Amino acid sequence: MTILVIAEHDNGSIKAGTLNTMAAAQKIGGDIHVLVAGHNAEAAADSAAKVAGVAKVLLADAPQLAQGLAENIEATVLTIAKNYSHIFAPATAYGKNIAPRIAAKLDVAQISEITAVVSADTFERPIYAGNAIATVQSHDAIKVITVRSTGFDPVAAEGGSASVETIEAAADAGISQFVSREVTKLDRPELTSANIIVSGGRGLGSGENYTKVLEPLADKLGAAMGASRAAVDAGYAPNDYQVGQTGKIVAPQLYIAVGISGAIQHLAGMKDSKVIVAINKDEEAPIFSVADYGLVGDLFETVPAMTAEI
Known part of the structure; x- marks a missing residue:
């Protein structure tokens, strides 16, 4: 089985939550491919290729992917989704914006914020504000999953040597546009x-x-x-x-x-x-x-x- 991890990145490097997401994917076994969808994102793709355990990096590079608009990322993922048994994304604002759209288009039930992998089709996730843990089994052909980063130790950011393959980005959906982004600048750790x-x-x-x-x-x-x-x-x-x-x-x-x-x-x-x-x-x-x-x-x-x- 082959697993796709949708990387969260800033077009220059991979965000920390992606490394935890890869750790969850590795517990299933099989090849792990990482999708880097952005614009002028070669540096992020090279960074992903160095992550331990990654078999291949797929780079979709186009202006309409520059700001991570969910509609365009989703459409790009759907062009390759049939090649994978699992599609993982971090349970961050980025991942939560994209994964449900992919699950809906694939007509499958998303499994949200997993904290443990029991088997290839069974996962644990917190419910009732973390006061209970649900064990969820999915029989969907393609499993769309978001990963709570606190549940998994991150994989090593160095040590891998995956190949980088360029894929075609989906056309601009034209139903949303990037206006502006105000980023909080911190002198302290994130x-x-x-x-x-x-x-x-x-x-x-x-x-x-x-x-x-x-x-x-x-x-x-x-x-x-x-x-x-x-x-x-x-x-x-x-x-x-x-x-x-x-x-x-x-x-x-x-x-x-x-x-x-x-x-x-x-x-x-x-x-x-x-x-x-x-x-x-x-x-x-x-x-x-x-x-x-x-x-x-x-x-x-x-x-x-x-x-x-x-």
Whole structure:
């Protein structure tokens, strides 16, 4: 069997979530082909060819693919879909935009956000905000799957030597157009790929406190900064910082939750972190149920003291 992985990239390099997606695909076995659909994306294709375990890279290069418009990516995938038993995409905004369109056109049921591969036709995925794991079996001839990156360790970005084959891109669908993109520029690691995250909640009381209390700790640790939905809704932190079921799903080596009570929505986004440290004045806060280390106390005293000791 041959598996297609749709790569998320910036026309120059492969995004981290694609490496986790390839790890999931490798658990099935068989040859893995990677599709790089973009414009002037030769560098991204060369990067994909170096990934361990990749048999072939397919490069579809055309102006209508430059901005990753879902309709044009989908149409390009459909020209080659019949050659594959599985089509994988990362469960990011990019993958979630493309995969359902492909599944609908193929008239198959998409399997979303898998966290484990049981066999070639059976997968595990979280439901009920991660409180239960469903085992899903598919008998579709072509299985369209999105992969939750926190469920799989990434494959090595180096070590492969796959060939790069150019394929024809589908014509512009003409039903959408790229207008503009505003990209947040961060001086810190990107939230979904950071090894350490310092995250704040409603307990911080204000955006000023969020900055004053958390930034020094994050600076010393070289950490990304996150926030609960309550903190984002209150305007303490930008939307890009939100961790949770409706935000970003993360699984860093260390997650420090400051002033976060631990609503189920937030836990769904971070409970797979390797080590969780919770700081909260409420000893009954749900966050302590998933924490490896808990500190009950006033965050305005404990966090500066912790920062000073690092």
